[in-house]
Amino acid sequence: MQKIVDFIKQTFNTQEFIPLHEPRFIGNEKKYLNDCIDSTFVSSVGKYVATFEKEFARTVGSKYAIATVNGTAALHISLLLADVKKDDEVITQPLTFIATCNAISYIGAKPIFVDVDLDTMGLSPESLKNFLEQNCEIKENQCINQTTGKVVKACVPMHTFGHPCRILEIKDICDIWHIALVEDAAESLGSYYKDKHTGTFGKVGAFSFNGNKIITSGGGGVIVTDDEALAKRAKHITTTAKIPHPYEYVHDEIGYNYRLPNLNAALLVAQLEQLDKFLASKRDLATKYKEFFSSNNINFITEPKDSKSNYWLQAVLLDDLKQRNDFLEFTNKNGVMSRPIWKLMNELEMFKDCQCTDLKNSKYFEERVVNIPSSVIL
Numbered sequence: 096m097q098k099i100v101d102f103i104k105q106t107f108n109t110q111e112f113i114p115l116h117e118p119r120f121i122g123n124e125k126k127y128l129n130d131c132i133d134s135t136f137v138s139s140v141g142k143y144v145a146t147f148e149k150e151f152a153r154t155v156g157s158k159y160a161i162a163t164v165n166g167t168a169a170l171h172i173s174l175l176l177a178d179v180k181k182d183d184e185v186i187t188q189p190l191t192f193i194a195t196c197n198a199i200s201y202i203g204a205k206p207i208f209v210d211v212d213l214d215t216m217g218l219s220p221e222s223l224k225n226f227l228e229q230n231c232e233i234k235e236n237q238c239i240n241q242t243t244g245k246v247v248k249a250c251v252p253m254h255t256f257g258h259p260c261r262i263l264e265i266k267d268i269c270d271i272w273h274i275a276l277v278e279d280a281a282e283s284l285g286s287y288y289k290d291k292h293t294g295t296f297g298k299v300g301a302f303s304f305n306g307n308k309i310i311t312s313g314g315g316g317v318i319v320t321d322d323e324a325l326a327k328r329a330k331h332i333t334t335t336a337k338i339p340h341p342y343e344y345v346h347d348e349i350g351y352n353y354r355l356p357n358l359n360a361a362l363l364v365a366q367l368e369q370l371d372k373f374l375a376s377k378r379d380l381a382t383k384y385k386e387f388f389s390s391n392n393i394n395f396i397t398e399p400k401d402s403k404s405n406y407w408l409q410a411v412l413l414d415d416l417k418q419r420n421d422f423l424e425f426t427n428k429n430g431v432m433s434r435p436i437w438k439l440m441n442e443l444e445m446f447k448d449c450q451c452t453d454l455k456n457s458k459y460f461e462e463r464v465v466n467i468p469s470s471v472i473l
């Protein structure tokens with residue numbers, strides 16, 4: 096164990112405490128922020144929001160991007176765009192950050208949990224297919240869960256730690272079953288599946304720019320889509336559903352105040368300029384970790400087949416719960432931050448009565464996966 100701590104300290108070139116993930120502001124961040132402050136347009140109107148949306152859409156190869164205050168808000172709106180309504184059901188993975196399930200719950204919909212794949216840690220197409228075949232039928236172009244009588248409206252796979260899941264197979268299954276595909280790509284900016292950017296496979300995709308994500312605006316998020324009508328609707332309901340007018344205040348439905356402030360967008364435009372550099376650094380770190388851990392008989396998690404991962408959060412897969420706990424305790428005690436993967440969503444009080452498939456792979460990861468320092472090294 097001491098060897099691991101020494102290696103990480105040497106890699107990050109410091110004897111001080113090493114956090115899990117620190118943001119890096121080494122580009123035009125201060126310049127754009129100052130410019131934004133000087134312009135006085137620090138709130139929900141201003142040129143940086145539009146610039147960011149244009150640049151982001153170009154980066155991921157989608158037609159439209161709509162910036163939001165955070166990733167949870169982006170997911171919430173994405174689900175609304177997918178027509179998810181109160182009492183509908185949404186299939187997702189139990190191995191995810193709470194935001195995925197919170198967004199589903201804000202609408203009054205309920206998650207259904209299917210298992211993840213062992214090689215991707217993302218939603219398993221086999222598990223999804225089995226669930227649908229065993230529980231659902233198509234009636235009048237809707238997927239009905241016969242166990243509950245409810246409509247299964249959407250499926251939200253998540254690209255865990257930036258490693259792409261089998262998104263094309265998932266998309267095919269969703270198409271057959273009349274289920275909207277909404278990608279939680281919060282962790283996967285810069286990750287590709289078969290050369291197509293994650294988040295762009297479904298009807299809509301959501302990204303996050305929280306403080307620990309690969310690029311950050313302090314807090315922020317974005318929705319991407321190729322559908323012009325959905326993009327317009329996203330912009331409308333994230334900006335209080337106000338009908339555009341130079342001075343009249345008229346709103347045509349209950350909207351949300353989810354627009355990303357220009358101040359945050361200024362930071363984000365500068366961060367996005369650095370993305371390629373950040374990605375190269377993370378890939379380089381992954382190579383170093385892989386070499387070190389494999390020579391020490393520890394399983395370091397690498398990108399799955401057919402994909403290019405952003406290696407947002409680096410992770411090791413330990414042998415069992417005891418080794419996991421020992422690893423967490425030793426590293427955190429010795430100045431190297433590490434963190435276990437999330438407690439499974441179906442084990443949380445709020446979601447413990449949700450319908451589940453067999454979740455043995457999710458459980459396997461819950462007991463073994465630990466994230467290790469992953470910041471961009473300067």
Ligand SMILES: *Cc1c(COP(=O)(O)O)cnc(C)c1O
Pocket residue numbers: 165166167168170191192194195253279281282302303304305315316
């Ligand atoms: C970060 C994250 C989000 C969004 O989080 P915000 O903090 O609201 O930006 C959503 N889903 C997953 C899986 C995430 O990791």
